[in-house]
Amino acid sequence: MTDNTTSPTPLSLLGAGAMGTALARAWLAAGHPVTVWNRTPARAEALAAEGATVAASAAEAVAANRLVIACLLDDASVGTTLEDADLTGRDLVNLTTGTPREGRERAAWAQARGARFLDAGIMAVPPMIGAPDSGAYVFYSGSAASFDEHRGTLAVPAQTRYVGADAGFAALHDVALLSAMDGMFGGVLHAFALVRREDIAPKEFAPLLSDWLTAMAPWIHQVAEQLESSDYRTGVVSSLAMQVAANRTLLRTAEEQGVSTELVVPLADLMERRMAQGYGDEDTTGVVELLVTDTDTTATATA
Ligand code: FVH
Numbered sequence: 675m676t677d678n679t680t681s682p683t684p685l686s687l688l689g690a691g692a693m694g695t696a697l698a699r700a701w702l703a704a705g706h707p708v709t710v711w712n713r714t715p716a717r718a719e720a721l722a723a724e725g726a727t728v729a730a731s732a733a734e735a736v737a738a739n740r741l742v743i744a745c746l747l748d749d750a751s752v753g754t755t756l757e758d759a760d761l762t763g764r765d766l767v768n769l770t771t772g773t774p775r776e777g778r779e780r781a782a783w784a785q786a787r788g789a790r791f792l793d794a795g796i797m798a799v800p801p802m803i804g805a806p807d808s809g810a811y812v813f814y815s816g817s818a819a820s821f822d823e824h825r826g827t828l829a830v831p832a833q834t835r836y837v838g839a840d841a842g843f844a845a846l847h848d849v850a851l852l853s854a855m856d857g858m859f860g861g862v863l864h865a866f867a868l869v870r871r872e873d874i875a876p877k878e879f880a881p882l883l884s885d886w887l888t889a890m891a892p893w894i895h896q897v898a899e900q901l902e903s904s905d906y907r908t909g910v911v912s913s914l915a916m917q918v919a920a921n922r923t924l925l926r927t928a929e930e931q932g933v934s935t936e937l938v939v940p941l942a943d944l945m946e947r948r949m950a951q952g953y954g955d956e957d958t959t960g961v962v963e964l965l966v967t968d969t970d971t972t973a974t975a976t977a
Contacts, residue, residue: 681817681826682705682706682707682751683706683741683824683826683827684707684708684709684738684739684741685701685706685707685708685709685739685741685742685743685744686709686710686711686729686735686736686739686741686742686743687701687708687709687710687711687713687726687735687743687744687745688710688718688735688736688742688743688744688745688746688752688755688756689710689711689712689744689746689747689755689770690710690711690712690718690744690930691712691717691722691745691746691747692800692900693745693769693796693800694710694723694745694746695717695720695754695800696714696800696801696804696831697743697745697769697801697803697804697831698710698721698724698726699701699721699803699804699833700723700803700804700830700831701827701830702724702725702833703804706827706830706885707727707729708721708725708726708898709726709727709728709729709738709739710722710726710727710915711729711730711731711732711734711735713755714790715728716782725752727877732755732756732758732759733759733760735757735759736756736764737759737908739761740763740765740778741764741765741767741824741827741864742761742764742765742766742767742789743769744756744766744767744768744769744770745768745769745899746770746933748770748771749770749772749773749776749780751770752768752770752772752780753780754893755790756801756839756977760787760788761784761788761789762787762789763786763788763789764788764790764793764944765789765790765792765817765820765823765824766784766789766790766791766823767792767794767814767824767828768780768790768791768793768794769789769794769796769812769821770803771795771796771845772793772845773842773845774842774843774845774846774849775842775844775847776845777793777841777842777845778818778841778948780793780841781816781841783791786857788799789818790816790817790819790820791817791820791841791843792815792816792817792820792821792824792841792844793814793815793816793842793844793845794813794814794815794844795812795813795844795845795848795849796810796832796846796848797810797811797812797813797848797851798810798811798832802828802832803831803832803930804831804832807816808832810831810832810833811832811833811834811835812828812831812833812835813835813836813837813843813844813847813848814828814833814834814835814836814837814844814922815836815837815838815839815840815841815844815845815846815847816834816839816840816841816865816892817839817840819834822968829931833863835847842891857941858887860937860938861887861937862887863937864881864928864933864937864938865879865909866925867931867933867934868928868933869950870932870933871931871932872931873882890973893910895910895956896957896959897957897959897962899964900957900959901959904954906956906957906959906960907955907956907957909957909958910955910956911957912957912958913954913955913956914945914949914953914954914955914956914957914958914960915947915949915954917945917958918945918946918949918954919947921938921941921942921946922942924942925938925939925942926940935971941961942959944964944965945948945958945961947962947964948960948961
């Protein structure tokens, strides 16, 4: 059966932290009966007052409904929470942040216990959950049948994006986007540090920074095109050699301003290395070649 509507679907939610509570509120507001369990019972009290049923144990919550959602701190807490639960015939959806390998291993673990499994990565903070037009969405991967059956219910708190049967893919997409955000935040903090001791108001500087990053964002698509063709020379606007020279100015400016270079040195060093290998006429895209090292990405399970 495919659920493309938001007809009431009873579900069990494990975890009433900041994100779990926001998710529960969205489902309750849409009329979905929610059974909630939280390790610290007091944290589930507010949801009880809003109409949720509180389960005395995680096993009891799992027994209550076929659709079981976990939104806990980390993968280890998912394992300990569910160790005594009977997952037979359940659809387990894991909204807990984890690594791709954890997603794959959790999928195999759940399947061995008789459950279908979806891993997920939430691209939102709690205030964005259940808020129309907030831009919130969730990556899902794993059992396509489970996703198809529950997509209407899963779409209540945030938009859904199914990224494949490999249970590790939701976490991989999630962490890749979060890593890009970290790099961007690092650059933003460095920029604010450069102007910190000058007569430049952060609130006046902020729109310049925001507009500049927005203007540069389309470069992402050029990187994708170059990676797909493995041709890092076509369409180059600012060559690696030019950018390496600019980086040296960036580093000297940081020293002049009394600002640590520790946020910008790692990328500058990689660009220097790539240029030293003879790729100065290419785009910066080639730095990806230095980053990708051999690792074991073997999937232990696909759903
Ligand atoms: N909040 C956010 O901004 C982000 C946005 C993107 C996605 N994340 C992920 O969502 C997961 C839950 O995050 P959260 O915001 O709900 O986190 P907390 O408010 O800290 O609640 C943590 C819940 O996990 C329970 N818990 C912790 N350890 C255990 C354990 N060993 N066994 C059972 N449950 C455990 C905790 O219970 P308690 O401390 O209240 O008893 C909370 O229910 C997370 O993966 C984020 O990365 C949120």
